[in-house]
Amino acid sequence: MENKKLTLALFSGSVDKLTAAGVILGGAAAEDMDVEIFVLLQAAFAFKKENAMTNDRVAEITDKKDEFLASLDRLNAPHWTEAFRMAKEMTNVNIHICGFAGKVWNGYKIEDFIDLADDICGIGEYMTAAEEADINLFI
Amino acid sequence: MTQDELKAITVDKSVDARGTSCPGPLLAAKKAIGQLASGEIMEVMSADEGTKRDIPKWCAKKKHDFLGIVEEDSYSRLFIKKG
Numbered sequence: 001m002e003n004k005k006l007t008l009a010l011f012s013g014s015v016d017k018l019t020a021a022g023v024i025l026g027g028a029a030a031e032d033m034d035v036e037i038f039v040l041l042q043a044a045f046a047f048k049k050e051n052a053m054t055n056d057r058v059a060e061i062t063d064k065k066d067e068f069l070a071s072l073d074r075l076n077a078p079h080w081t082e083a084f085r086m087a088k089e090m091t092n093v094n095i096h097i098c099g100f101a102g103k104v105w106n107g108y109k110i111e112d113f114i115d116l117a118d119d120i121c122g123i124g125e126y127m128t129a130a131e132e133a134d135i136n137l138f139i
Numbered sequence: 140m141t142q143d144e145l146k147a148i149t150v151d152k153s154v155d156a157r158g159t160s161c162p163g164p165l166l167a168a169k170k171a172i173g174q175l176a177s178g179e180i181m182e183v184m185s186a187d188e189g190t191k192r193d194i195p196k197w198c199a200k201k202k203h204d205f206l207g208i209v210e211e212d213s214y215s216r217l218f219i220k221k222g
Contacts, residue, residue, distance in 0.1 A: 030197055075160045
């Protein structure tokens with residue numbers, strides 16, 4: 001039977017939303033889904049090599065940021081990059097950096113981004129993949 | 140299966156995922172079940188409440204038999220027979 005398909009338009013560059021994306025990717029990996037992730041605008045900032053491990057911005061409930069980050073540690077939650085990496089190891093996950101988003105953050109080549117990223121693409125690739133997806137999410 | 144039957148099972152593999160939160164136990168189960176032959180039994184130890192619902196649903200989708208749950212003091216033991 002053909003694997004189900006998940007597309008994820010990943011806009012957020014904040015660790016709270018990236019962590020949520022990692023949880024969903026874990027679920028997709030458990031079910032052997034084929035996943036296509038399109039890294040848009042602020043998410044491209046988080047995927048830059050110099051930002052991935054140091055970026056600790058949160059998007060929501062920002063006044064509780066310290067409590068949130070401490071809870072992730074207490075619960076042994078993997079860093080979002082590690083959650084994404086585990087999903088890539090367990091199922092077919094392709095991560096595409098939006099070319100425009102990359103340029104916004106001075107990322108012009110795939111080497112400017114962490115090695116989770118597979119390529120730089122245009123929005124047409126996302127539209128094609130999303131049309132064929134069983135689940136399409138925007139985070 | 141009854142609680143007594145579950146407690147009496149000799150498992151072929153035991154996975155301790157008590158140190159992880161969702162989706163950690165589920166992913167640990169997926170990784171480990173690949174090492175089993177069809178018909179072998181695995182237990183997953185989890186302290187994550189959501190996992191008690193996730194693993195039975197995952198088993199149904201992946202054609203494994205979910206045998207049941209034994210509750211211990213601070214964690215659960217979930218028994219799976221590989222399909």
